[in-house]
Amino acid sequence: MSESRNSYVIIGNGIAAAGCIEGIRSADREGKITVVSKERHPVYCRPLISYYLEGKSKLENIGYRPDDFYEKNGCEVLYGESAVKLEPGRVLLSDGSALECTAVCVATGSSPFLPPTQGYETVPEGRRFSFLTLDDALAIERAADGNSRVLIIGAGLIGLKCAEGLHGRVGSICVCDLAPGVLSSILDAETSEVFRRCLESNGIELMLADSVERFDGQTAVMRSGRTVEFDLLVTAVGVRANSALVADAGGEVGRGIVVDDHMRTSLDGVYAAGDCAEGYDVSLGARRVLALLPNAYMQGHAAGVNMAGGDECFDCAIPMNSIGLFGLHVMTAGSYPTEAEGGTVLREGEGENLRKFFVKDGRLVGYILVGDVSRAGVFTALIRERTPLDTLDFGLLPSFMAFSAENRRKKFGGVV
Numbered sequence: 001m002s003e004s005r006n007s008y009v010i011i012g013n014g015i016a017a018a019g020c021i022e023g024i025r026s027a028d029r030e031g032k033i034t035v036v037s038k039e040r041h042p043v044y045c046r047p048l049i050s051y052y053l054e055g056k057s058k059l060e061n062i063g064y065r066p067d068d069f070y071e072k073n074g075c076e077v078l079y080g081e082s083a084v085k086l087e088p089g090r091v092l093l094s095d096g097s098a099l100e101c102t103a104v105c106v107a108t109g110s111s112p113f114l115p116p117t118q119g120y121e122t123v124p125e126g127r128r129f130s131f132l133t134l135d136d137a138l139a140i141e142r143a144a145d146g147n148s149r150v151l152i153i154g155a156g157l158i159g160l161k162c163a164e165g166l167h168g169r170v171g172s173i174c175v176c177d178l179a180p181g182v183l184s185s186i187l188d189a190e191t192s193e194v195f196r197r198c199l200e201s202n203g204i205e206l207m208l209a210d211s212v213e214r215f216d217g218q219t220a221v222m223r224s225g226r227t228v229e230f231d232l233l234v235t236a237v238g239v240r241a242n243s244a245l246v247a248d249a250g251g252e253v254g255r256g257i258v259v260d261d262h263m264r265t266s267l268d269g270v271y272a273a274g275d276c277a278e279g280y281d282v283s284l285g286a287r288r289v290l291a292l293l294p295n296a297y298m299q300g301h302a303a304g305v306n307m308a309g310g311d312e313c314f315d316c317a318i319p320m321n322s323i324g325l326f327g328l329h330v331m332t333a334g335s336y337p338t339e340a341e342g343g344t345v346l347r348e349g350e351g352e353n354l355r356k357f358f359v360k361d362g363r364l365v366g367y368i369l370v371g372d373v374s375r376a377g378v379f380t381a382l383i384r385e386r387t388p389l390d391t392l393d394f395g396l397l398p399s400f401m402a403f404s405a406e407n408r409r410k411k412f413g414g415v416v
């Protein structure tokens with residue numbers, strides 16, 4: 001490798017940034033890398049913040065990379081600093097200074113979103129929280145005690161992970177959601193029901209198909225008319241991509257920063273990766289933000305390689321989740337088309353051992369595996385590669401052989 005005169009700026013210091021650093025260094029050992037980090041922590045594994053609350057992970061074990069990661073990769077990290085503006089060839093910081101660079105990666109993640117709710121400001125400071133960062137987890141830990149009544153708004157992954165983290169160390173936990181089921185953006189109705197039963201059997205109170213109409217101090221008045229008294233409020237309704245830097249500079253932004261399969265934005269020399277970016281989901285055949293850890297790393301890596309003059313394409317993104325809650329495990333991938341959308345579903349088992357495979361146009365496009373997650377890697381590869389099922393040796397896929405010959409003939413066009 002020849003000596004490089006490049007200088008790179010990475011905005012954000014999460015998983016996508018770590019991928020970007022490693023991507024750059026795989027192609028350029030010399031160029032200067034500066035990381036602008038709003039958070040005052042080295043990169044950590046965000047999903048572990050609930051395990052920290054639960055007492056299963058210690059603070060020193062939630063780092064995503066070893067302590068000498070930045071030093072070994074020759075990076076300068078500006079902790080507690082924010083990028084406020086992108087200009088051609090430079091990034092302006094909140095302290096008024098500017099960083100000149102040959103390429104920049106926007107890896108700014110997302111921010112919590114709460115629909116405007118009457119009286120939210122009457123909930124005292126120190127009693128209302130989000131659950132996205134390590135500092136959120138530390139603040140909740142400081143505020144919670146064995147008698148705390150906790151109200152969590154949002155029965156998605158983040159809200160339920162918070163519930164699991166606090167379980168056993170607070171007085172009570174109530175989770176509400178406008179949707180009729182839990183994990184509604186990840187599971188279908190049947191598997192969502194399996195998780196609902198599991199949560200309730202662990203003492204989590206659920207208020208589904210209901211939402212907060214207004215707050216009055218530490219009381220939530222629900223649309224259903226019920227009232228909930230709480231000591232701690234955690235809002236986990238959803239997140240929004242932090243895309244303003246690119247939008248303000250005139251770059252293309254949808255629900256996230258629009259990127260191509262090389263993580264290039266529409267602005268010259270500006271790349272984006274992770275939860276802030278909107279890429280192509282091959283299982284859906286459409287662009288979307290895939291706010292998932294492996295996706296953030298792989299996009300960041302591709303961005304880094306390409307910023308340093310290499311060529312790495314990332315064009316096989318799909319939604320994927322591996323979730324453990326109260327001892328129940330599920331793995332999901334891809335999409336779940338209904339019959340009306342041209343999909344068919346193959347199912348195996350029941351309840352906490354239920355496996356569902358979603359097939360469309362002769363290809364596996366999604367799965368939900370509750371309990372038994374064996375061979376998930378093979379199924380994921382079939383979805384990512386868009387492999388026609390009639391090209392497969394079904395002897396390699398015992399799961400599919402479990403379906404009757406007639407069923408297989410019907411679903412896979414008579415090839416097995």
Ligand SMILES: Cc1cc2nc3c(=O)[nH]c(=O)nc-3n(C[C@H](O)[C@H](O)[C@H](O)COP(=O)(O)OP(=O)(O)OC[C@H]3O[C@@H](n4cnc5c(N)ncnc54)[C@H](O)[C@@H]3O)c2cc1C
Binds near residue numbers: 011046
């Ligand atoms: C509780 C929880 C559980 C999760 N569980 C899972 C899971 O089981 N599986 C899974 O795949 N994913 C999970 N996720 C999601 C996963 O953690 C994210 O997809 C991943 O961390 C995204 O990485 P990122 O680098 O894109 O963004 P982030 O990790 O959010 O990092 C972005 C960083 O940029 C900083 N920043 C923003 N704007 C600026 C600016 N202007 N200047 C400087 N810095 C800035 C932010 O402060 C932040 O530190 C979970 C997330 C949470 C919160």
